[in-house]
Amino acid sequence: MPGSGGYRDRSVLIHGKFRSEKWDFQDHILPPITTATSFRLRSAERGAEAFAQFANPDIDRNTASPIYIYERLDEPCSGLLEESLAFAEKGECAVAYATGMAAIAAAIGIHVTAGTELIHHPAIYGCTHSHLHRWMTRFGVESKAVNLRDSEELAAAINAKTRVIFFETPSNPTMELVDIAAVVEAVKAANEGRCDEEKIRVVVDNTFASPFGQRPLEMGVDFVVHSLTKHIGGFGATMGGVVIGPRSAETDLLLYRKDFGATLSPDAAWHILTYGLPTLSIRMERQQESAQKIAEFLASDPNIERVVYPGLPTFADRELAAKQMTDIDGDLAPGAMIYFNMAGDDQAAYSQAVKVINHIADGALSITLAVSLGQIRTLIEHPSSMTHAALSPEDQKLAGIDPGGIRLSIGLEDHRDLIKDLHSALESLK
Numbered sequence: 001m002p003g004s005g006g007y008r009d010r011s012v013l014i015h016g017k018f019r020s021e022k023w024d025f026q027d028h029i030l031p032p033i034t035t036a037t038s039f040r041l042r043s044a045e046r047g048a049e050a051f052a053q054f055a056n057p058d059i060d061r062n063t064a065s066p067i068y069i070y071e072r073l074d075e076p077c078s079g080l081l082e083e084s085l086a087f088a089e090k091g092e093c094a095v096a097y098a099t100g101m102a103a104i105a106a107a108i109g110i111h112v113t114a115g116t117e118l119i120h121h122p123a124i125y126g127c128t129h130s131h132l133h134r135w136m137t138r139f140g141v142e143s144k145a146v147n148l149r150d151s152e153e154l155a156a157a158i159n160a161k162t163r164v165i166f167f168e169t170p171s172n173p174t175m176e177l178v179d180i181a182a183v184v185e186a187v188k189a190a191n192e193g194r195c196d197e198e199k200i201r202v203v204v205d206n207t208f209a210s211p212f213g214q215r216p217l218e219m220g221v222d223f224v225v226h227s228l229t230k231h232i233g234g235f236g237a238t239m240g241g242v243v244i245g246p247r248s249a250e251t252d253l254l255l256y257r258k259d260f261g262a263t264l265s266p267d268a269a270w271h272i273l274t275y276g277l278p279t280l281s282i283r284m285e286r287q288q289e290s291a292q293k294i295a296e297f298l299a300s301d302p303n304i305e306r307v308v309y310p311g312l313p314t315f316a317d318r319e320l321a322a323k324q325m326t327d328i329d330g331d332l333a334p335g336a337m338i339y340f341n342m343a344g345d346d347q348a349a350y351s352q353a354v355k356v357i358n359h360i361a362d363g364a365l366s367i368t369l370a371v372s373l374g375q376i377r378t379l380i381e382h383p384s385s386m387t388h389a390a391l392s393p394e395d396q397k398l399a400g401i402d403p404g405g406i407r408l409s410i411g412l413e414d415h416r417d418l419i420k421d422l423h424s425a426l427e428s429l430k
């Protein structure tokens, strides 16, 4: 954040700003928390000033002292969190929402109107897919799945109606990468000669890598969205979402939040500020260390057809991973997510996956059958029938989701215990 004085991200994210216009907490070691839904305006003039200043593009929220009105519009705890999140992603501004889905809806919603189009990579979060194809179509916004790993395919898919390119990298759950710089390059070319309103914006869901392991804005992307519920929150105790992007979009992001009402609660913001962000790097470092060992263990098991983890020598996009999945020191950050597919034809692989998952659900201490990811507890799930069940079998195939595919989110347990539980589940197949 401006004024971080050359300190490293790890340290800055523990302390936040000492002095913020959002709230004077120089004397609190932890940020304070508020439970007031409305704020005293003190005089008619000050009240009028507050309304005139809210979501006003001429007011710089980073330096102006806000006059708070009503919690749905803006409040200090999420303001403090937004400062830290903008810093972590190296963005100009951040606006927080109640959930990751609310943030995704806002990042897309502020750029589309009836008759415009969105392009997304086939493998995206199930609810994002549903948001686009079930609901946005009703408002006249069409979305098409295009393989963004192929620049020519992308260039051919872009037309005069395109407004947003949306993708995840690594994508959920397949861990497939999209070359961020290549997409940015293709969109730059397509944007030439377009007026500002018709420009195509690149939106990246950076939930899987987290700002610890990838900062797409530095690579020319326009917007980053996060589910704060995952790595950034880290403990599985609170939900949240954020959009980080250019200052020019801040007004619309704030107005969208005000009018659709998906405001982050101060309590959730406080948890993420107090527990999530300060421990992000230490959690990620430890979790990816374990993930590497677990990926290697799984890769050696004959019951498994394929393990996808950016830290494995067999990972298809190793070069690309080294280029864009890096921590703040520039080292490869392969992350804490592993995808693997059981061996056999679709039906056999599916039944093996069910057996492995049920064995773990029945008896494993260190691994829990649950959706979500990025928690201190290791979670296992079956994307095809759970998180990505909203995708038709054809769309699943297109997205590379196998019937026998299993997703693991590695937590903070001792890696030897995780291997013990996985080993026991794989042994049970014999």
Ligand SMILES: *Cc1c(COP(=O)(O)O)cnc(C)c1O
Binding pocket: 099, 100, 101, 102, 125, 127, 128, 168, 172, 205, 207, 208, 226, 227, 228, 229, 230, 239, 240, 241, 372, 373
């Ligand atoms: C969980 C998740 C979301 C949605 O976030 P919520 O906080 O659950 O609304 C979006 N994208 C990805 C990649 C996710 O993992």
